[in-house]
Amino acid sequence: MDKPLNNRAWLLVAPVLLFVLFSALLPMMTVVNYSVQDQMGENHFFWNGDAWFRDLLNPATEVGARFAGALVRNLAFSVTALLIEVPLGIAVALCLPRKGWTVGATLVVIALPMLIPWNVVGTIWQIFARQDIGLFGAALTGLGLHYNDTQDPVSAWCTIVIIDVWHWTPLVVLLSYAGLRAIPDAFYQAARIDGAGRWAVFINIELPKLHKVLVIAILLRFMQTFMIYTEPFVVTGGGPGNATTFLSIDLVKIALGQVDLGNAASMSLIYNLITITLSWIFFTIMTQLDRRREE
Amino acid sequence: MARITLDGIAHSYNPGSTSEADFALKRLDHVWEQGRAYALLGPSGCGKTTLLNIISGLVVPSSGRLLFDDRDVTHLPTEQRNIAQVFQFPVVYDTMTVAQNLAFPLKNRGVARGAIDARVAEIAAMLGLTPELHRRARSLTADAKQKISLGRGLVRSDVAAVLFDEPLTVIDPALKWELRSKLKAIHRALDLLMVYVTHDQVEALTFADEVVVMKDGRVLQIATPAELFEQPEHTFVGYFIGSPGMNLVEAQVDGHLARVADQTIELGRRYAAPAPGSSVRLGFRPDYASLVPAGGIPVRVRRIEDLGRRRLARVALGENDIFATIPHGVSIEREEAGLLIEQDRLFVYVDEQRVAGQAR
Structure with a gap:
């Protein structure tokens, strides 16, 4: 196709480029700057090459071991959260009413957790999970279960996962519900006429039609769970030990607790790179699967 | 295979209403015979789709009885009525191949594997789908998808009736002729009772043995295409059929x-x-x-x-x-x-x- 070339088009793009420059690129360049320098005393910086990166990526060093541990915990957390939230979200969406006044009411109730700010969610659960006065913690203890979110690693992990499920499954529900509503009635009528059972309708009609919204849901949920910070920070503080110390928690500890700017900068760059790469791989795999099915 | 009896069928979407104007379908008594093709013809909003949905069970009529042979099916759900229906827009199962799509209604009813394969091959040949049988249904054009929908409607040989709800809307005009005559040929070959809803007089007149002309919820005339042309019982029939009209x-x-x-x-x-x-x-x-x-x-x-x-x-x-x-x-x-x-x-x-x- 012959499209007219007009360089004045750059003028129209310029404001966006400028905005991105100041909002993302320039702040990030300061991080890049820290990642290749070391600091001596007051504001005296000198060139350090790729030493911070080599330390970080070598599990034998102290910072490398911390990084590897946090990365594994992060991945495990994301996978666990996705495995629970996506099927649960679809299941809830399938049970929602399709018409009548109950639609609005149910959607609002379901969306409520999403409207609560992260640290408020953390605070709510911090109290909710207490064994003495928290409904959740006290109930579990009353049932004779060994539950202690600040001392027992398993309890702490379960608590963080449950918080995330409680907070963000509604997103998957809303996306799936929108996807389900977009399926024309004729498909359900045809399935009834063809004598298809409930499961066959789900596998052959609903799930394929949900494919596109699920790509969005999985991507969003992956990115958000991979960047989890506030919930463990408020509820467990990364403990007990380092059981819930995820990458972002450790990053803040290194940068603001220990003021190891070089370590922190190289870590945040690698962290960012991993998030982008994994999201890209997810997206490519899912769209490729889509294309392959079409052939 | 059955005879369909409409015994005083009428429908209003406002339950309990007795005013004549509220009835989307006014009282209708008629018998549709096994093996014949009927067309419901009329402009949009004339009640033809309501009538079709009453037969398929998606709508329960406000009054009257619907009989398949001697069985009263007025209140039976769609899946227990043993009918097939083809919709205005193609409905295909994306995850399946064309062959699996065609086999689906038979598989759900526990038909033996060999019988399914034979029937699918027969229907695919009639519709010209044989070369596409093993392709994924979702990759096909709208025309081909609608052929699959038609095929799924025709694949069961034991249905009481096959209902078509404006099935050629999405079909390319050049293909319409071909598909219409194919449907006609299939009707002769399969010996099924078929009911075809359309607002296109050419479609109705070429497809049907008898045409039911409707307007504003009322049946104006039920007759063969020739009778509609030669002896219209109502001015609307005279005006609506023929080009230019009466x-x-x-x-x-x-x-x-x-x-x-x-x-x-x-x-x-x-x-x-x-x-x-x-x-x-x-x-x-x-x-x-x-x-x-x-x-x-x-x-x-x-x-x-x-x-x-x-x-x-x-x-x-x-x-x-x-x-x-x-x-x-x-x-x-x-x-x-x-x-x-x-x-x-x-x-x-x-x-x-x-x-x-x-x-x-």
Whole structure:
């Protein structure tokens, strides 16, 4: 196709480029700057090459071991959260009413957790999970279960996962519900006429039609769970030990607790790179699967 | 395989309403015979889809009974009625191949594997889907997808009826002809009762053994395509079917004479005087009215359209616009001409309904 070339088009793009420059690129360049320098005393910086990166990526060093541990915990957390939230979200969406006044009411109730700010969610659960006065913690203890979110690693992990499920499954529900509503009635009528059972309708009609919204849901949920910070920070503080110390928690500890700017900068760059790469791989795999099915 | 009996079926979407205007489908008694093809024809909102949904079980009628043979199915859900339906827009199962799509209704009913394969091959061959059988359904064009929908509707041999809800809407015009004649051929081969909803008269007339013409929830006439053309019972049928439709002119009828715009026209039959205040119109098709240079009823020529195979004239009789055919070999040179109407093709309509009259 012959499209007219007009360089004045750059003028129209310029404001966006400028905005991105100041909002993302320039702040990030300061991080890049820290990642290749070391600091001596007051504001005296000198060139350090790729030493911070080599330390970080070598599990034998102290910072490398911390990084590897946090990365594994992060991945495990994301996978666990996705495995629970996506099927649960679809299941809830399938049970929602399709018409009548109950639609609005149910959607609002379901969306409520999403409207609560992260640290408020953390605070709510911090109290909710207490064994003495928290409904959740006290109930579990009353049932004779060994539950202690600040001392027992398993309890702490379960608590963080449950918080995330409680907070963000509604997103998957809303996306799936929108996807389900977009399926024309004729498909359900045809399935009834063809004598298809409930499961066959789900596998052959609903799930394929949900494919596109699920790509969005999985991507969003992956990115958000991979960047989890506030919930463990408020509820467990990364403990007990380092059981819930995820990458972002450790990053803040290194940068603001220990003021190891070089370590922190190289870590945040690698962290960012991993998030982008994994999201890209997810997206490519899912769209490729889509294309392959079409052939 | 069954006979479908509509016993006083009527439907209103406002439950409990008794006002005539609220009824999307007015009371209807009729029997549809096994092995025949019926078309429900009418403009949008005439109640044809409501009637189809009542038969398929998506709508339960406000009153009346629906019988498949002698079984009352009025309140049975769709899946227990043993019918097949093809929708306006293609419905295919994306995850399956074309063959799996066609086999799906049979598989769900526990038909043996060998029987399924044979039937799928037969239907695919009829619809010209054989080369695509092992491709994924979702990668096909809208045309091919609608063929799959048609195939799924036709694949079960034991259905009481196959219902089509404007199935050719998404089909490319060039393919419409082909698919329509294919459907007709399939109907002959499969010996099923088929009901076809459409607003396209050509589709209805080519597909159906009998056409049900509907308007505003009322059935105006149920007849063969030829009868609808030759003897429309209602002015709407005359006007809606045929291109151009029937000529309808205001007239005063007295015995075997009609007066239209100061002209007297002789009728083939004798009619009783209509009740005062009722609307009386003469109806005749352009095909049975010919325009000649002199003689007949004097009219003024407005326009002549040469359609190749036939020439059509638009003439004025007083205030009335009339279409007439110009016979072969006749040339109309002047503005004044004469109109000849075949007497036994000239009907009298009182309040839109045809009145039979008595032999003279």
